[in-house]
Amino acid sequence: MDNERLVRIMDREIPVEELRVEEKKELKEFAKALVMFKEKCCYKPSDQSRERAVAKIKKMKTKPYRMLGAVAACMIVGLFSVNFFTNNTILVKKKGDLYQLANVLGYGSGLNERLKVNLLATADTQNQNSVAMMESEMERSLGFLSSMPEQNDFEVSGINTTY
């Protein structure tokens, strides 16, 4: 049987009744091969694979909600963090050379007292509460920084040698 005829038979363009005996035999063998191929390709999914597929679908269905929940949880934690750190801030001012010098000279405690008093006294005045004001107050309390820097050096070195 030639290929053209086989294709026409397979497409049912030629009725089986019109086939010759040899053609019928050949077609029967060909059909048998196809049936075996069909058997080979037969697929019956197990209950387990069905469950797996459905579980996967369910998981994918709830995924947006789970993501939304995670985002909401992150936002709540973030808001709490911001709130906590805003209400519990400790202002730390770096101690300058001047402060250390005051401590060396034994004025440290007096300076602290004066500083505290000054801060309390000026609490309601915004400008006076600035760092610049605090430093100028410290300068005044030490009483030697208003003079020239050379003189300060001299003063410091002099004190250090007698110490």
Next chain:
Amino acid sequence: MDEKKLIDGLKKKKVWAYEVLYDDYAPRLGSVIKSYLGYDDVEDVVQEVFIKVFRNVRKFRGDAKLSTWLYRIAVNVCKDTLSKRKRNNEFLTDFLESEDKVSLEPPASTNVFREVMDEMSFEELMNVVSKLSEDDRLLIKLRDIDDLSYEEIADILDKPVGTVKSRLHYARKRLKELLEEVGYIG
């Protein structure tokens, strides 16, 4: 079940719709996947098809039959799987020594076996079938086994009807030649 109701359920992501879809279509899709890929372990591929359906069901406009759309997804997943597998095989083949290369071809039928069996065995026939290309196997499966029309096959493969006809013609011719080679027909 009414196909329209099923599609509606699928679009609304109802679990019952996916259960019905699995029960109705998993065996058919699994057999197409099996015929295309040529191996038995197709569960993961079937699952991948259903995941694709879940993700893309809103894009289904209803121009074609649901089964045609599902077949098309299955064929595309198969092509992706096959290309991945080929890439992996290429990597392994490059990695291995040339004499240790793994043969991906099925074992050839032996004359002794033919003499003993007197008739072509199931495995032997499968070896013949496996010599066909994936596309040829798919065309024969869709047309001669699943009895789909040329138009449906053209829709599934996204090819013109004429191309499908001519390719199926060559696929049948190739199968006939292979069967003649082993003396099964002719």
